[in-house]
Amino acid sequence: xxxxxxxxxxxxxxxxxxxxxxxxxxxxxxxxxxLLAFAAAAVFAILFPHVLTQLxxxxxxxxxxxxxxxxxVVAFVGSLAxxxxxxxxxxxxxxxxxxxxxxxxxxxxxxxxxATRSPSAPVRPSPSAGA
Numbered sequence: 001x002x003x004x005x006x007x008x009x010x011x012x013x014x015x016x017x018x019x020x021x022x023x024x025x026x027x028x029x030x031x032x033x034x035l036l037a038f039a040a041a042a043v044f045a046i047l048f049p050h051v052l053t054q055l056x057x058x059x060x061x062x063x064x065x066x067x068x069x070x071x072x073v074v075a076f077v078g079s080l081a082x083x084x085x086x087x088x089x090x091x092x093x094x095x096x097x098x099x100x101x102x103x104x105x106x107x108x109x110x111x112x113x114x115a116t117r118s119p120s121a122p123v124r125p126s127p128s129a130g131a
Contacts, residue, residue, distance in 0.1 A: 003059045007070055014078040031082075038075065 045052045045068060052064030061067045 001060045003061050003067070003070065006059065007074060010074045011077065014074065014081065041071075 045064070049064055052067060054064075056062065056064045056067035059067065061070070
């Protein structure tokens with residue numbers, strides 16, 4: 001059926017788009033435009049439900065409500081994937097910042113400053129650090 005092919009293509013598109021870097025400004029703009037398009041389509045479906053039913057029948061789906069359900073499933077899976085990716089990125093950032101903070105605190109306790117220490121000089125613990 002045509003709707004099955006379109007849903008598979010939509011899922012592949014979501015996976016490909018979410019696989020790209022989220023630090024890119026164009027990617028963020030695309031996400032915002034997609035959200036606006038989704039909102040506009042939702043408003044259109046609410047205001048003109050008969051058009052949604054005609055569109056569903058064009059794609060081989062019996063009712064407009066079924067077509068809407070399929071679209072919402074794709075949007076939900078995309079949202080889950082995006083949230084998972086965001087959580088992974090935040091976890092990486094927290095790990096990196098925690099490591100930086102631990103190094104900074106260790107340098108402070110030892111009376112060292114990363115700006116004054118030469119890169120080749122070993123870090124030696126102070127005599128009170130072992131007690």
